[in-house]
Amino acid sequence: MRHRIVIAPVLLALMLFKACPTQSDLTRMAKASNELGHDTVVAEKTVAAFYQAGRISKERKDFYADKLKVIAVKGKAFNDLLVSLDKQYPEGSLPPDQTQAVRDLWAPLALLIGSVVSDIASDGMKAGKLDEHAKTISGVLQ
Amino acid sequence: MNILILLQTMLPVLGTVTHHPEIAQLATNLTSIAEEEISRRMSQTGKTRAEILADAGAAWDEAIKGADDLKNL
Numbered sequence: 001m002r003h004r005i006v007i008a009p010v011l012l013a014l015m016l017f018k019a020c021p022t023q024s025d026l027t028r029m030a031k032a033s034n035e036l037g038h039d040t041v042v043a044e045k046t047v048a049a050f051y052q053a054g055r056i057s058k059e060r061k062d063f064y065a066d067k068l069k070v071i072a073v074k075g076k077a078f079n080d081l082l083v084s085l086d087k088q089y090p091e092g093s094l095p096p097d098q099t100q101a102v103r104d105l106w107a108p109l110a111l112l113i114g115s116v117v118s119d120i121a122s123d124g125m126k127a128g129k130l131d132e133h134a135k136t137i138s139g140v141l142q
Numbered sequence: 143m144n145i146l147i148l149l150q151t152m153l154p155v156l157g158t159v160t161h162h163p164e165i166a167q168l169a170t171n172l173t174s175i176a177e178e179e180i181s182r183r184m185s186q187t188g189k190t191r192a193e194i195l196a197d198a199g200a201a202w203d204e205a206i207k208g209a210d211d212l213k214n215l
Contacts, residue, residue, distance in 0.1 A: 030194045037201025038182060044208040045175045048215055053168035062213060069209035076202035083195045128179065 025140045026085065026092045029102075032136040033079045036113070039128030040072055043116070046125050056123055067116050074109045081105055103141050110134050 043064070051061040085098060094102070117131045189197070 027191045027194070030191050030198065034186075034194050034198035034201060037198050037205055038179070040205035041201060041208050042175055042179055044205065044212045046172070048212055049168055049171035049175065051215065052171070053164040055168065061215065065209050065213035065215075068212065069206065072202055072205035072209050076199065076206060079195060079198045079202055083192075083199065086191055086195055 026082070026089075026094070028140050029137050030082055030086070032133045032140075033075070033082055035128075035133040036075055036130065036137075037072075037079070039130045039133060040068055040075065042128040043120065043130065044068055046120075050123070050125055060123065064116070064119070067112065067119070071109065071112055071116065074105075074112065078102075078105050078109055099141070106137055106141060110138055 047056070047061055047064045047068075050056045051058070081102060085094060085102070089098070113130055113134045117134075120126070186194075186197075
């Protein structure tokens with residue numbers, strides 16, 4: 001019985017901690033967004049270098065250009081939302097509806113990044129740490 | 143990035159051995175991309191969240207322009 005009394009507040013605290021991102025969670029997402037933006041630029045430069053060296057076709061190069069453009073546009077929108085939340089909630093804690101809004105914007109972008117990372121690997125290329133930084137944001141939003 | 147570093151090591155050798163200048167050029171380009179990335183990451187310490195988000199916004203803008211440039215290449 002005594003153990004239950006001790007464990008219950010700890011569990012409650014853990015549940016509250018997981019339910020809304022802390023300031024460090026917002027900071028982690030901001031850092032990951034920054035790295036993802038730069039990783040996307042690296043991916044574009046890498047594809048360009050492989051195309052110029054004749055290692056991939058023009059069709060393949062254009063395929064990557066189209067996909068990376070969508071990632072960049074959606075990534076910019078995701079970052080704009082983080083900027084807005086940073087101003088609205090400077091203490092770093094988000095209410096559940098805002099957390100859900102971030103999840104809704106992130107989910108399709110995460111799928112697209114996973115798809116491009118897989119395609120890039122299948123063509124023998126490696127572009128930054130797109131998958132690693134995408135996992136950081138997915139982890140924060142779980 | 144590890145594979146990139148391995149490529150940087152292997153490709154110039156391969157390019158020289160096989161006399162394919164485009165492979166040597168690819169190695170040079172990949173080395174340049176990796177060096178820029180390393181330099182950028184070293185300058186990221188000590189920034190506030192607002193500054194990081196501002197950098198991120200600029201990076202995404204560069205990525206949007208880069209995708210257009212890649213399409214027109």
